[in-house]
Amino acid sequence: MADGNSRPRTRQRPLQNLSSRWDATNINNWTTTQFQEELLKLSIRVPANIGKATLRKLYLENVSRNPVVRERRENDSSQNSHHDEHPNSSTEAPTVSQTEVISNIGTSAHTEVSDQTVQPAQTHINSGSESLRNNSNMAASVNNQVISGMLNTMNSMQQTVMGLQQTVLRLMADKTGNTGNNINDTGNSLDTAYAAMRSQTVPATQNTDFEVSQSGTQCPRACNQSTTTQRCFVELEDVVQQLWTNAVAPSTRSTYRSAFHMYVQFLLMSCAISSAYTSDIPVTEDYLIYFVAHCVSRLKLSFSTIKLYLCGIKFICLESNIAYPDVTNLSRLKALLNGVKRMQLPSCKLRHPITFDILKKVCVYFHRTESFRNLMLETVCTVAFFGFLRCGEFTIKDSFDPTTNLCVSDLSVLESCVLLNLKISKTDPFRKGITIKLFPTSNIICPFSICCKYLKAHCSLPFSAKQPLFVNSDGNALTRTEFISELKHALKCIGCNADVYNGHSFRIGAATTAAAVHMEDHLIKVLGRWSSDAYCRYIRTPETVLREAQKSMTTI
Template sequence: MSTVRRTRKQTNFTMSNSDNPSNWTVAELKKKLSDNGININVNLSHSILKRIYVDNVLSVQGQQAAADGDRNQANITNDMQTVDNHDISTMRNSVLYSGAPTPSANLAEGARASNIEVYPEPGIPGGRSSSFTSLPPSSTLPTMATSTVTTSAMSESVILSTLQLCQQAITSLTQSNKTNEAKYSLQTAMSTNAGTPAVNISDVDMVSPELRADILADGSFQEAGTRSRSSVYAVSSFNGSDLDSVVENLWDHSISIRTRNQYKVGLDCYIKFTLLRGLHGSVSDLPPMSEQLLIYFVAFCDDHLRLAYSTIKLYLSGIRYFYLRLKGCNPFQNNAGQNLICLQSVLTGVKKKQSMYAVPKRSRLPITMSILTKMCQLLRSGIFDMFTSYMFEAACTVAFFGFLRCGEFTVLSDSHYDDYVSIQDVICHDSFVALTLRKSKTDPFRNGVQIKLFKTQTDVCPVNAVVKYLKLRSEVFKSQPLPFFVTKEGSILTRAIFIDTLKVILSQLGLNSDLYNGHSFRIGAATTAQEARIEDHLIKTLGRWSSNCYTTYIHTSPSVIQNAQQQIASSVL
């Protein structure tokens, strides 16, 4: 057989142009293949269709003509060598051979002979697994030894081979698109082999080697002192059990006993609410907490318990206090540290709703200087026994001139009281009396507040009233009781006893006693000071007010308003 010169620009086909597959269109190639029993329903390039035709039609025809010495086999081989390298490369990367009808072992040998890299690929569903994806040059492709097979067997073999080639081509394209997607996935990110351990990062000195070793060992770490002293604190070995009682004591002192008791009532109400609604299974533990539960609790207090807005707010404050104390979290703030807006809106709705149907607040009229004078005259007339009259006159004058709240000189109960005014808290001088209050609303840290009451040089004088009471007190009691204000039986003066006695006196004066209470002395002192045209800053000092809320205590009488209007009218003249 003569040697044929091979070039990229010259093709030595002995077939005519109409019989050369390179001159056929894609439609003609598909028709030729269909005529030989190969139906292709997918879009393939011209080069791939031509290669399928050459491998499965012409090569079979060439083998049949080889027995007669035909030269068509050599021409077909030359035609295969002139196929464009780009198309051959495209076909090699796209088509997977499964070994039928071309043996995969011969294909692999051809690939290794042509220095073509072989890549393992997973098996194709429905067919035999392929051992490589790259095809060897056409010169190394083995031909089908089918000289002894019949035409029908050849057609079945050609159809089977073509279908497998098409299926492998489609599967290869699909797998190639998914290769990059599967390269980095959640599974690879969570793999234990992913990443570099911190102990292996030695090139970047972010921290000192000693500190890195301590962190990796999960042990103690060094902390610099005020003078860069080296001190070691073992985090895992910290034990604060001996300080638990101290912390509890500090929590107890953060609020007064009375406030803590009211907070406890609010927490108990919330626990009962959760138990009734089936949300809480144990009384010993704090119930669950969420903004929606708090909204339901507010609605329960408003609709079922008929609680006032101020009481609901007090209960919520109690819930907040105990959750901060026992769980260390503020239930009225979200994770971002912001207030619960929905809860605030519901509370605003409760306030506005109750204001529409609320009963007008009971007014507290002031006990002014004129009323106090009448009260002292009535007490001196013998309406009560001498001890009660002296004690009550001293208490009323001290409350008025000291701008005292009722809870600052009385107690709620004779069995439960704290921080009362004792006999040691009252010191008499020549011109004034020094009274020390152990507790006060404006003294949350219980440092004590000293109030000086001076002589008034009038018939109503707090110094004279206190001196007379102390002298009689020392004569009545051999062993002096510790509280300063006591009854003739020696018991401490409670709020109930004081209010009852006050109402009796006011009723004797012809006044409506229901309009007065223990706070009327503080209101009356501020009102009298304003009528006497005492400067505002002095009124704030006398009443120990830190803001301008003292103006709410001042009751302006109609006569004052009348005089003010007359002065405005006269200024025009």
């Protein structure tokens, strides 16, 4: 028992002089807060979530560049070496084991090591403790590469975050209008950036990290106004899309989209682009010139079609917000189009007019057999002639659309005339509609009487007001192809060359007949709904008239 009581209590001796032995100047014993304070003295601001190991490495890399701090560290090192030469001194500071330092480095990215967890080493280390220290040094050398890689990765992440911080600050400065303020790279950190984002303002100086400028007091109001504006724009997006949809006629839009699709296919075949994303389609004068050459040499398109395709490409670019070259700078393209026009021979296809005499023969042919189909064809030919109609105004192309095509409700019979309401036409791009009046002629070919007869027969069939006006006996709307086929067959039967006539021959024939009876020019323009002198191109002057005109020149 006496021997047990005389045993020295070595476990409590180091704790009794802990405050006197602890070396606060040794960086191995510093806490995260101390590292941050020392870095702040070096004018280095770091985020609060950086670990202790990274702070230690950052401090060691920058402290060597500061001569004042380096001199202070050298003095501290000389004092530490003096204490190492006198181990019996009461102020000898304990050292932290290498194993504990490595552990702190490995875990410092997530947690902070409190200074109470550091255990001072014993002053009377025996040979076994010395062996343990050597093993710790070996472990440190083994993990050196891993730790260096982690530190390099964290350093790279820190640079990326600092770059993101400056980007955020610039964006916030642009949003608040403070573009003239210089952003201090060393005076702002992630903390100040986050605070700026929360307060919708940008810190101006280094000393006022969370100071809000005078203009920042109006930021909530500006933010609310911005949110309201964005909400208003979202609500108006549907209206904008609807306006774009109605900017051109559906048929024109279809042609424009086909033209742009053909242009994209040309770029893909030429390897000018790798994908067909609309926002990445380049439109330059050079590409347009090569596209025109492609249309001429490979697609064998006419000048008018190529010009229409160029208009379509321009419209789709405007609608999709794609950069399109300035029209005033497309001099080479315009010269190239002139070359296309001069190189291509003019079309020798001449459309002959269906005059009143030919119309009378066609109507007599349809009147031979009493049937609803023949009555419908006779009515169509008569209305097309006296109404100066285009073929697309009374027939359909593919499918019937009650909003654009003629319906039963579009034909109204009054006491003195028949009213035909055209919803759309070539000279009515805004779809205001136009009403054509067809009066009695007191002739065998009368638009008023034939329309009344047709409506009476049409009402005997099941119909509604929104059904097509000109239909077959099965109720299907009259198509353009079907009408041209029936017309050519009737022209052959009456002895005419059907190849020189088409659906537009009725409009040409009406203008030619009006000029033959010496109708005044302004009346021809009104009846044909012409706004210019383009009607003159529709008038076909017979050779007999030219012969008589030349004879009259010799009677003076």
